[in-house]
Amino acid sequence: MTQMTLIAATATDLPEPAQNRHLIGGRWQDSADGTVFERVSPSHGVVVSRSAKGSEAETEAAIAAARAAFDDGRWSRISGKARAAVLLKVADLIEANVERFALIETLESGKPITQARGEVGGAADLWRYAAALARTTHGDSHNTLGDDILGVVVKEPIGVVSVITPWNFPFWILSQKLPFALAAGCTCVVKPSEMTPSTTAMLGELLIKAGLPDGVVNIVLGYGNPVGSLMSSHPDVDMVTFTGSTAVGKLISRTASETLKKVALELGGKNPQVIFPDADLEQAADAVTFGIYFNVGQCCNSGSRIIVHDDIADAFVARVVELSRQVAFGDPLNPATQVGAIVTREHNAKIDGYVRAAVAAGAEVVLGGGTLEVPGLGHQFYQPTVVRGVTPDMAIAREEVFGPVLSVLTFRTLDEAIALTNDASYGLSAGIWSENVHTCLGFARRAQAGTVWTNTWMDGFPEVAFGGMKQSGQGREIGRYGFDEFLEVKSVVMRIGRTRAPWVKSP
16 A cells, blocks of 8 residues: 555645525525535545535426426527527636636545546536537528428427436536537526535526526436436426436436436446557556546546456556556645545445455456545545456446446457457447557447547547447437437428418319
8 A cells, every 4th residue: 555656635724614505596595494415525524515405395496497487488589699698608707716616526526626627627618619509500401392392490499408417527517418408598407416516506606697597597406316306207397418327317217208208318337448569558558547547436437447458468557557556646635636535435335345346256456455544534535456357247347336446358359359348238438549540440330339539538529429328328418419419300391382282172
């Protein structure tokens, strides 16, 4: 353990706990019954936020406000230019508040503050891109249907959207959904994770400052039951967009099916990087190290398994281990820290359970393994961990560990690498490292994943759609494809002049 790069607690004045309320119909509200819930920082062990705890009453009120705002056209029927102007103001306000948002997100989630700053600041670009889409969306026209017929296909906002977001990237993932729904003309009810509610509530302040009409975005704080359940089942909701676990995604699909509302899901991943001997191995090793430890490994896109060619496996794993020892681990409020705290004690124990089960099944821990006490902060941390000798049947190779734990498998042929890549119930992302373009393209064509990176990992852009195959979800986020999720297609067929022949013949 002493071989790790450890950053102990630094002297920091922590802010007073944030006080969060619901935003319903343009008004900040406490819960009708007065109940609240607290979030204790996983890294610092202090209460960092107190939030109104939503019930069915607040959820019903929020849905009613969104429904009224959509139906009266205060947002859905204004011009794309007017919607874009508000979204651009929000982007500017986000950039002006990066430090304030990043601090509370770090304390609530345990992620390093440098990563929180990047998440919040980078989210502004998503809002700007969505603003561009608001002005450029269009349908089609068909003028070859005959001299007296014109067909027009238009795109309209789907309606009221329930937006349910997770704890690992609370602001980024909200910004992958909300501005695109707003750009389309939808109104929304938002529920953040009960573990990271603050930045969503703080965004509500920015939306008001930017001039968003009352009721267009409503925020209900609380738990999946009853808030998320009612948001998924209510007949006045037209669509649910959810990011989180596959198990909860399946539950939402079942619940939403009762009203046949549209569902978009971004779920789990067990994402491989395949390393060939002809790759730039130094670049690959650095990307693998980044891919498994970024956001403490609590990331659906985590590169949680590598599939390495037998000829280079020993040397490559040794290099990843060497780099892992240099990753700065500890106090997330220190800007030098790269790996912070695990979100809950229960999740810490779950991560450790996967590692222990792998060892019992014959795998070898070559680095880390086990929880760790960071001086001045406590035990809610997990060591950067590398596990070798993993076989495809082990849970650690197939299930989403969601922590800083890298599983190592090996291969000899491209076909074998592709088979191992696809031998998972998930299909979110995959990577290939090789200097041979034919190897890269062959892998990209056959890998069952929504995103395939070649000679890089986790590069993302607002223009490029994101989403998974198989049990990693359905639908897409960001890009024009993600924007289209919030639109309904309507065909309008128009006859020009009185040219329609009568069906009923007069005697």
